[in-house]
Amino acid sequence: MRRELPVADLPPADAYRLLTASIIPRPIAWVSSRSAGGVDNLAPHSFFTVASAAPPVIQFTSIGPKDSLANVTETREFVVCLAPLALIDQINLTSARVDPHVDEFDFARVEREPSAVVAPPRVAGSPVALECALRTTLEIGNGIVVLGDVLHIAIDEAVLAGDGLPVAEALGPVARLGRDEWAGLGELLRIERPHRPRA
Numbered sequence: 001m002r003r004e005l006p007v008a009d010l011p012p013a014d015a016y017r018l019l020t021a022s023i024i025p026r027p028i029a030w031v032s033s034r035s036a037g038g039v040d041n042l043a044p045h046s047f048f049t050v051a052s053a054a055p056p057v058i059q060f061t062s063i064g065p066k067d068s069l070a071n072v073t074e075t076r077e078f079v080v081c082l083a084p085l086a087l088i089d090q091i092n093l094t095s096a097r098v099d100p101h102v103d104e105f106d107f108a109r110v111e112r113e114p115s116a117v118v119a120p121p122r123v124a125g126s127p128v129a130l131e132c133a134l135r136t137t138l139e140i141g142n143g144i145v146v147l148g149d150v151l152h153i154a155i156d157e158a159v160l161a162g163d164g165l166p167v168a169e170a171l172g173p174v175a176r177l178g179r180d181e182w183a184g185l186g187e188l189l190r191i192e193r194p195h196r197p198r199a
Contacts, residue, residue, distance in 0.1 A: 027173060073137065076134040077119055
């Protein structure tokens with residue numbers, strides 16, 4: 001038996017909790033940005049995915065106005081760093097609401113490194129960094145979807161296989177679930193895609 005929940009009858013906070021506890025696991029965009037005044041910001045966003053492969057475009061959603069969103073719209077640059085399980089405490093700490101003048105790299109004691117083509121720094125301990133230029137933003141309800149053109153990809157050589165692609169286990173990504181729950185990669189299944197039948 002299912003519980004039927006007409007969305008029109010749900011308070012927004014209840015709908016949010018149900019969605020985030022049901023749509024799991026969600027990869028985390030650990031977004032680095034820099035304010036127009038030069039203050040670095042670092043924040044995790046768990047509404048994150050690829051929007052296009054050609055050209056390479058990624059997207060994350062800011063639920064309500066946040067420092068990341070303000071910085072990205074002002075400077076039109078950001079970096080999405082893969083959020084590794086090894087840094088989960090710092091990832092969680094950078095989700096804290098702090099004043100815009102606070103540098104979250106310093107606040108969470110996250111080591112930074114210079115980016116190749118954008119001003120915001122990369123997380124030194126992240127195995128993959130995607131340096132982006134803002135393409136556009138799209139407001140949907142209380143969410144602002146941020147679309148970024150990927151200009152440069154930096155990958156730690158230690159996580160690459162012979163085919164030049166990252167190895168999932170070596171990346172060690174952390175994902176968000178519902179409530180205060182997080183998850184690592186867990187069991188990995190390798191299943192070959194079915195081939196298209198020949199005519």
